[in-house]
Amino acid sequence: MSISLVTLIIIISGNADSTNVSLIPESWDFGYDCLFDAAASGNWNGNHPVIDSTYADAAVSLRASSPEVDFLATGALRSDSLSRVVFRRGRGVVKWPGTPWIGAGVYLNDQQPFIAGLSNPVLEWGWVDIDSIQGYGVSSGGVLGFKGDYLIQFTRGDTLSQLNVYSPWMGFAGVDYSRAQMHTADSSGSNITVNVLSVRGDFRYFRPWLIVAGSEGGEGEWAVSAELRSIHPVDTQWGKIEVVPGMHFAGDNIQFPGSAFVPGQRVITLGAFLESRRYFVSAGIKGMLDLSSDSLSGVSASAGMISEGGIATDMIFGYYADGDYRAYVSSEARDSNASAGIAVEIINDSTRVTGSASYAPRDDVCAELSVSGDLDDSLQPACFLAVTTALGPVRCLIGIEWQYDTSPSLRINLTGLFK
């Protein structure tokens, strides 16, 4: 493990707070924290483990604030087994506190696009390779409670810009608008533009949620998602049942990198969800009807309960018109310092059973064992034993994993936060 990075962590964690430096005005406040994550892994060789891979990550944040300005800088470093320290991610943000406020930032490998949808995000993490991003951002707000930010990012010659505007809650509704544009630099020259308007309302007896999305306004480049929330045909002290009608329509030429919309989809949904106010029990069922084809039609259900006897049960079922199905059932008996359970997961023709047990000799220490295997001829057994501790902001894991076709592997992980 890298000595240099560990030394850096120790130096940072050992320093006293620098707020008493006389050259600094008294109205300024300084602080720092260091988040670290160190790991070692290896295999079992004969009677003893052999460590063959190590790394240490550290994210160091420095803060300076005064009544006039807030400044935050974060740098993330990684050290590999060759003791090389690599700068991985970073961000610096300066902000004027209070209202109205204005902020600006510089980002490296950070701030990937994300635009929330209803059940699935319209844009989500993973669209852009994080190691290729550098960018800048400005944000502002305060005027009538509106907030906004603009990010421009450069990734391997491509340019991605994202504008977000958030309204305050206006008594009965709130509105968010996002626009993301991706200009590619390759010979294809293809561009993707996403405009998303998200409206959430509250009309006492129901709450409509509406997502309208589109590209540049071309034919078929649109999408609409809507749900009516908070319709409660049954609402008692025990609990309530919420009925949620919804629809997800999209034009034939819509282009979205996420899974929120499929071109040409015409899906209506109806869900019913039971939530208890007094007890740990819930259940839900949701049906989807694809009006254009049967590919997205199906039904899914889930239920969960914790009983007085300490049995926690969790179930998920899904069946789709194309023949795919999935089921997951788990039941676990829990005591104050021990638990044991079994889970069955079925995905189409594959069935996997997992048995687990845990023991916690202290509040901050837990040992867990899980054994799993397929219910077919291959069996493919696997086993994982882990001991975890959580002492304040420091967490440690020691684990041994074994799979049917490999030798046992060892994993040691230490994560913590120094302030």
Place this chain on the structure above:
Amino acid sequence: MMRIITAAIILLLLTTAGCSFLTPMQKPLDQPNRLLLWLPGASSVQVLSDWNDWGGSVAAGGIIDPVSGRMEKDESGLWTIDLEGLPGGVYRYAFYVNGYKWIRDPVNPETAEFEGRTVSIIMVAK
């Protein structure tokens, strides 16, 4: 044969959970702005979500901050976190148990996906 074994195991699970333990555990209070998880043996539980950059794993540090979204445990083994002040919107979330295990909220029937995992979804109106 395998189908029979599978059905037998599921039946066993359902009957184990259902027969002598059918009465659900009572919540401490009606706490609409709190997330609850009863897991008395866990050494740590965090909430990772869209609202906290999944514990920091998708932010500048790229490391799950052990303090971010940390839940507090009471004497009965109930982990809680207050969501008061969360801006209105739709959020996905999951519980991060013992620093390595992701589980969805077992008493929230609404689910979504995050990086191939089944997680829970919550809608905050204001």
